[in-house]
Amino acid sequence: xxxxxxxxxxxxxxxxxxxxxxxxxxxxxxxxxxxxxxxxxxxxxxxxxxxxxxxxxxxxxxxxxxxxxxxxxxxxxxxxxxxxxxxxxxxxxxxxxxxxxxxxxxxxxxxxxxxxxxxxxxxxxxxxxxxxxxxxxxxxxxxxxxxxxxxxxxxxxxxxxxxxxxxxxxxxxxxxxxxxxxxxxxxxxxxxxxxxxxxxxxxxxxxxxxxxxxxxxxxxxxxxxxxxxxxxxxxxxxxxxxxxxxxxxxxxxxxxxxxxxxxxxxxxxxxxxxxxxxxxxxxxxxxxxxxxxxxxxxxxxxxxxxxxxxxxxxxxxxxxxxxxxxxx
Amino acid sequence: xxxxxxxxxxxxxxxxxxxxxxxxxxxxxxxxxxxxxxxxxxxxxxxxxxxxxxxxxxxxxxxxxxxxxxxxxxxxxxxxxxxxxxxxxxxxxxxxxxxxxxxxxxxxxxxxxxxxxxxxxxxxxxxxxxxxxxxxxxxxxxxxxxxxxxxxxxxxxxxxxxxxxxxxxxxxxxxxxxxxxxxxxxxxxxxxxxxxxxxxxxxxxxxxxxxxxxxxxxxxxxxxxxxxxxxxxxxxxxxxxxxxxxxxxxxxxxxxxxxxxxxxxxxxxxxxxxxxxxxxxxxxxxxxxxxxxxxxxxxxxxxxxxxxxxxxxxxxxxxxxxxxxxxx
Numbered sequence: 196x197x198x199x200x201x202x203x204x205x206x207x208x209x210x211x212x213x214x215x216x217x218x219x220x221x222x223x224x225x226x227x228x229x230x231x232x233x234x235x236x237x238x239x240x241x242x243x244x245x246x247x248x249x250x251x252x253x254x255x256x257x258x259x260x261x262x263x264x265x266x267x268x269x270x271x272x273x274x275x276x277x278x279x280x281x282x283x284x285x286x287x288x289x290x291x292x293x294x295x296x297x298x299x300x301x302x303x304x305x306x307x308x309x310x311x312x313x314x315x316x317x318x319x320x321x322x323x324x325x326x327x328x329x330x331x332x333x334x335x336x337x338x339x340x341x342x343x344x345x346x347x348x349x350x351x352x353x354x355x356x357x358x359x360x361x362x363x364x365x366x367x368x369x370x371x372x373x374x375x376x377x378x379x380x381x382x383x384x385x386x387x388x389x390x391x392x393x394x395x396x397x398x399x400x401x402x403x404x405x406x407x408x409x410x411x412x413x414x415x416x417x418x419x420x421x422x423x424x425x426x427x428x429x430x431x432x433x434x435x436x437x438x439x440x441x442x443x444x445x446x447x448x449x450x451x452x453x454x455x456x457x458x459x460x461x462x463x464x465x466x467x468x469x470x471x472x473x474x475x476x477x478x479x480x481x482x483x484x485x486x487x488x489x490x491x492x493x494x495x496x497x498x499x500x501x502x503x504x505x506x507x508x509x510x511x512x513x514x515x516x517x518x519x520x521x522x523x
Numbered sequence: 524x525x526x527x528x529x530x531x532x533x534x535x536x537x538x539x540x541x542x543x544x545x546x547x548x549x550x551x552x553x554x555x556x557x558x559x560x561x562x563x564x565x566x567x568x569x570x571x572x573x574x575x576x577x578x579x580x581x582x583x584x585x586x587x588x589x590x591x592x593x594x595x596x597x598x599x600x601x602x603x604x605x606x607x608x609x610x611x612x613x614x615x616x617x618x619x620x621x622x623x624x625x626x627x628x629x630x631x632x633x634x635x636x637x638x639x640x641x642x643x644x645x646x647x648x649x650x651x652x653x654x655x656x657x658x659x660x661x662x663x664x665x666x667x668x669x670x671x672x673x674x675x676x677x678x679x680x681x682x683x684x685x686x687x688x689x690x691x692x693x694x695x696x697x698x699x700x701x702x703x704x705x706x707x708x709x710x711x712x713x714x715x716x717x718x719x720x721x722x723x724x725x726x727x728x729x730x731x732x733x734x735x736x737x738x739x740x741x742x743x744x745x746x747x748x749x750x751x752x753x754x755x756x757x758x759x760x761x762x763x764x765x766x767x768x769x770x771x772x773x774x775x776x777x778x779x780x781x782x783x784x785x786x787x788x789x790x791x792x793x794x795x796x797x798x799x800x801x802x803x804x805x806x807x808x809x810x811x812x813x814x815x816x817x818x819x820x821x822x823x824x825x826x827x828x829x830x831x832x833x834x835x836x837x838x839x840x841x842x843x844x845x846x847x848x849x850x851x
Contacts, residue, residue, distance in 0.1 A: 202532040202586035208619060209609035212698035219675075220654065228653060228705045230600055231736045231759030232712075235792040243656030244675060249698040251605060258530035272558055275638045277579060281537035291536060309638045310603045312701040315654055325556060326548065326643055328571030347547075347572060370540035370577040373640040377556045384560075408559045431559030464563040 203294055204258040213393060214306070214386030215249025220318055247319050250386035251276075251310035252303045255290070261297030262523040264397040264422045267390065268293075268302045271404025272430070273327045273375040275309030276302035278403065282502050283364035283371070289401075289501045292510040297523055301398070303390065305406070306383040308373045316376075324374035332369060336404075337498040338455045338462070339365065355455050357495035359503035368502060387413045391420055399522060401425040401513070404498065408432055411448075411472065418442050423522055425449045425513055427500050430465045435475035447482040447520045448473075449513065453496030453503075454489050462498075484516060531622055532586040540639070541721055542714035543577025548646055575647050578714035579604075579638035580631045583618070589625030590851040592725040592750045595718065596621075596630045599732025600758070601655045601703040603637030604630035606731065610830050611692035611699070617729075617829045620838040625851055629726070631718065633734070634711040636701045644704075652702035660697060664732075665826040666783045666790070667693065683783050685823035687831035696830060715741045719748055727850060729753040729841070732826065736760055739776075739800065746770045751850055753777045753841055755828050758793045763803035775810040775848045776801075777841065781824030781831075782817050790826075812844060 223241040230237060253276065254265070268279045268290065279290040279302050290300050304311040307320070314320055327336075330345040333352070339360050344353035354362045387409050391398065399422050402410035407429020414421040415438055424446060450473065456462045476483045488496050493505065493512075500509050517523050551569040558565060581604065582593070596607045596618065607618040607630050618628050632639040635648070642648055655664075658673040661680070667688050672681035682690045715737050719726065727750050730738035735757020742749040743766055752774060778801060784790045804811045816824050821833065821840075828837050845851050 199534075202534055203536075204530040205533045206527075206530055207615060208531075208536075208583065208622070209613075209615060210605050211609060211613070212605075212695060215694075215698050217657070217675075217694065217697075220656070226653070230705070230789075230793070231733055232708045232740075233736075233762050233796060234759045237789060237792070239653055239659070241653060241656070243658045244697075245654050245656060246694065246698045246700070253605075253608065255536065277538050277540075277581075277638045280581065281539060285537075285539070287535060287537060294536070304638070310605045310632065310699075310701070312698075315702075324643075325554070325567055325569060326573050328548070328569070328573060329545070330571045331567070347545075366543075366545065366574065367540065369545075369572075370543050370574045370640075371638075372574070373638070374643075377558070380560045405559055408561075412560075431562045434561050461558075461565060464565070465558070468561060 200295065206256045206258045208255050210251060210253040212249040212251055212311070214389040215246045217244045218247045218319060219244050220315065245314065247314045248306055248382045248386060249311060250303055250306050250390065252301050252390060254299065254301045255294060256299045257294065257297065260299045262299070262399070263521070264399050265299035265301055265394065266293050266399050266401055267394070268300060269387070269400065269402040269406035269410055270305065271406050273325070273372050275304045275371070275373055277309070277371050278501060282506055283367040284361040284504065286506070289506065289510050292507065296514050306386050307376050307379050320376050321378045322376065324376045326374050327372040329369055332372065333365070335459060335461050338453070338459050339497055341458055355495070358497060359495040359505050360497040360499055361504050368499065384409060384412060388416055391417045394420060397422050399423045399425070402429065403427045403501065404430050414446055415442050418446055421446055423447045423449070423517070423520060425451070427451050428453060428498055429469050432469040432472035435471055440472070440475040440479035440481060443476055443481045444479065448476060449484045449516050450486065451500065451509065451513065452487045453498060453500055454494050486512070528623065534584045534586045536583050538579060538581040540577040540579055542717040543574045545572045546575045546647060547572050548643065573642070575642045576634055576710045576714060577639060578631055578634050578718065580629050580718060582627065582629045583622060584627045585622065585625065588627045590627070590727070591849070592727050593627035593629055593722065594621050595722070595726050595728050596628060597633070597715070597728065597730040597734035597738055599734050601653070601700050603632045603699070603701055605637070605699050606829060610834055611695040612689040612832065614834070617834065617838050620835060624842050634714050635704050635707050648704050649706045650704065652704045654702050655700040657697055660700065661693070663787060663789050666781070666787050667825055669786055683823070686825060687823040687833050688825040688827055689832050696827065712737060712740060716744055719745045722748060725750050727751045727753070730757065731755045731829065732758050735797070742774055743770050746774055749774055751775045751777070751845070751848060753779070755779050756781060756826055757797050760797040760800035763799055768800070768803040768807035768809060771804055771809045772807065776804060777812045777844050778814065779828065779837065779841065780815045781826060781828055782822050814840070
């Protein structure tokens with residue numbers, strides 16, 4: 196029997212941009228634009244001030260939140276906050292799961308993507324963006340199938356055995372992807388720092404993939420403000436030679452990993468940096484939980500843990516950890 | 524006294540992408556990418572399939588909606604759905620106003636912007652995008668000040684006398700702007716059509732600026748599905764020589780205009796097409812309401828009606844019209 200869950204009692208829904216600064220474009224030739232089908236031609240001077248480096252944040256605040264602090268949801272590379280909304284197969288996503296669990300949620304689109312906008316290259320960004328291809332998503336970053344398994348024809352495409360990602364919804368997943376740059380980490384870090392500065396009553400940071408390094412690094416900058424860091428398959432981490440893990444003594448850390456990691460060069464190459472940071476946190480006496488889902492009998496998860504068909508179960512596991520840490 | 528409004532009872536919050544198709548990029552040189560600060564170098568093959576032409580739609584559905592159909596909110600050119608969320612001065616935006624009035628809301632980011640993503644040029648889009656400059660926004664499209672009034676120094680910048688846009692929040696407004704292209708109207712129309720096809724129980728379409736022509740045109744395609752069209756300062760409209768206004772006999776239309784229109788070449792040039800379509804609707808016996816706010820004693824509104832400091836009053840006027848038409 197399908198029982199409709201009780202309605203959420205929402206205080207408000209809204210958004211803001213943080214970070215960013217005014218820069219001036221110069222020396223560009225004049226252009227002409229037609230703004231609407233059948234409309235007149237307008238002369239455009241592309242030179243002048245624009246905003247660069249801002250980040251978009253959308254919040255849903257509950258009438259009666261039960262968590263100790265709002266939950267910030269930071270997406271991965273080439274993605275936007277839409278990752279946390281509905282799953283590609285149309286089920287409620289993690290934003291709803293954590294709202295229902297009593298968290299105010301703040302979902303961001305980081306610099307260069309989604310509603311954060313992006314800046315012209317080569318004038319502001321040094322290089323052109325990358326557009327995620329289906330093959331790269333399928334058999335490399337997101338681990339839907341083993342290397343060599345991608346095929347343009349869905350009937351000839353192979354998944355990993357027991358994959359939990361709903362492969363027939365791959366196009367819906369790919370539609371969520373946005374261009375990414377390789378040169379914007381400093382701008383992005385600055386915007387995340389600005390967001391934490393704004394969260395005066397503290398925040399819990401939950402990240403995915405490329406967001407992982409940003410979250411772990413931002414927490415180092417404001418350890419009194421960050422109540423916990425949850426990293427879903429972070430693709431990078433602070434360097435313990437440069438950063439002092441001792442600063443994280445009061446900040447519990449959870450890392451969650453899916454399946455098939457050893458079969459993909461991207462992950463074989465990316466994981467050691469995260470393991471080094473984990474080891475440094477442990478050596479510094481920090482509270483670290485490191486979960487590899489297969490060792491708990493949860494097999495078949497892709498890199499898109501929050502999109503897999505057991506996304507609710509993975510969210511529940513994160514929530515259990517949060518309850519253990521008295522965060523909710 | 525500030526009384527907190529009653530909580531919204533929300534059934535669910537989620538999103539989806541509509542439209543779009545797979546295309547193949549070919550002949551691009553290999554690249555190398557560092558995905559995270561301090562991370563390894565990955566080889567990237569930029570050739571392969573990507574999704575093009577999809578649109579993003581975020582919905583908030585109420586436990587007990589009171590309107591006859593959901594409200595679709597379609598933003599203007601160089602903007603995203605963030606326009607309908609909080610105002611640049613941090614007040615609740617029109618999304619909240621219409622949720623509180625009993626509408627399910629569907630806020631979209633059209634093709635080429637925000638969470639809809641965009642496609643590479645010149646491979647897919649024929650040309651490079653335009654980046655909105657502060658000067659263009661200030662003294663041309665959005666009519667915050669008269670022509671010649673923009674200055675990089677806020678202290679030397681002039682507004683129109685009596686302007687309702689909160690000029691001190693101009694940077695926050697500019698941060699909401701995203702690049703726009705002049706070549707994507709057909710792709711965008713297709714995505715809006717796909718959205719209406721999905722709204723099987725009908726929808727009310729509320730548009731701003733560039734969204735106006737898209738809304739008026741989409742309604743012509745599915746007159747049985749569109750319960751009403753509200754156009755805030757549309758920058759274009761269907762051509763009555765090509766389109767049959769008779770098709771709109773059952774669809775009430777509301778047009779709303781702000782102030783200072785005669786002082787800006789963009790609007791002097793853009794309005795006649797809309798007036799022609801209005802005249803065609805009237806001649807066809809359609810239900811048309813055409814409101815120029817100054818004639819009702821509401822003066823000082825910019826092109827950003829939903830961001831001006833009287834945005835609640837303008838929303839209330841739209842709601843009154845909707846009640847008159849028995850839409851809520």
